[in-house]
Amino acid sequence: MGDARKLPANFPIDDLIDMLRLGIVVVRENGEIVYANERFREFFSLREEDLQKNIEEVFKFLFPDYSPVSPPIRLGVVRGEDVFVWRTEEGRRVFQRFSIPLPEGGAVVAFRETQEPIVLDEKLLRADRLSLIGQMAAGTAHEIRNPLTAIRGFLQLLLPSLEGKGLEQEANYVRLILKEVDRIGSLIDQFLLLGKPREVNYKKVDVLGVLRDLMPVIESETLLRDTELVLSLPGSLPPVIADPDLLKQVFLNVVRNALEAMERGGMLTISAEYDPEERQIHFAFADTGPGIPPYLLDRIFDPFFTTKPEGTGLGLSVCQRLLQDIGGNIRLTSKGRGTTAHIYLPTVGGA
Ligand SMILES: Nc1ncnc2c1ncn2[C@@H]1O[C@H](COP(=O)(O)OP(=O)(O)OP(=O)(O)O)[C@@H](O)[C@H]1O
Ligand SMILES: [Mg+2]
Known part of the structure; x- marks a missing residue:
């Protein structure tokens, strides 16, 4: 039989x-x-x-x-x-x-x-729009970056000689221009991440190690803002396949959002656990900020959506894009007060 x-x-x-x-x-x-x-x-x-x-x-x-x-x-x-x-x-x-x-x-x-006129759901539409922006941005971002580097370099040369001649006002203008040039620079950096024309270096990484490398930056930023940092991390976690630099970018974007949302005296809690059933790591970055109203929760992943005067609105788009590429995911929840960014990372082998 x-x-x-x-x-x-x-x-x-x-x-x-x-x-x-x-x-x-x-x-x-x-x-x-x-x-x-x-x-x-x-x-x-x-x-x-x-x-x-x-x-x-x-x-x-x-x-x-x-x-x-x-x-x-x-x-x-x-x-x-x-x-x-x-x-x-x-x-x-x-x-x-x-x-x-x-x-x-x-x-x-x-x-x-798919033959039928495609009814892409909202999330997929967003991902598609994002990849289009990425492709577009990648083409031009490099072209902007090069002249920008030159502008920055010459301005920096100009500054001491203006100061030397006692031209304080002119020197101040140059400082202002430098600051604005740096703003364009960081916008370009985000763009480049969306398009990712650089070599992506996927390898097995220990996410706790990645987070540990970031700790000095996170600690100094929390200290600067007078907020408390609480860590609740396990001793070890199974490896994930990712580009460690891009993963740092994801963590940093999320941490910055949390800190920017909080007043002095707030608290940022970073926790992680392994879910053996789903074979994934769950990170939670919980803040005690004002939270996100339900009608905005839907839009925060849209490229260029920002409620901050100085924001690019690309932070979360970049996170989503980078995580999607490694089979991970990001979700933000907010109930009344406070916001939690949940990051899910699939693990590989020997767990
Ligand atoms: N932890 C949080 N608490 C409250 N609102 C948040 C939080 N994280 C994100 N948001 C909301 O989502 C929006 C989009 O975030 P995103 O990181 O994409 O861009 P941004 O922070 O505004 O700009 P950038 O990241 O370039 O500085 C923010 O402007 C803010 O309104
Ligand atoms: Mg941000």
């Missing part, structure tokens, strides 16, 4: 895949293409010779994260279903994407084109 829970040996898997109109690709962890069916090749205009190449090479004209098989998928960090938007000259094609990590490393990725 056979086992009715097992697929029979002659199961017509190819016919099924064909009927489901699935584009399938199988890649190894290093990006080698093990298999790509015809529909996958059609979806993404692959040529015959592309199959001999590394998947990174095939899509090298895209930032890795906009590739149909992004590094986190290839590394098996991101699993499950999402929506993938592919822009071509003819327009955009929208796919349901299914990513399944393989036990020996690498992944199977299946694509199914």
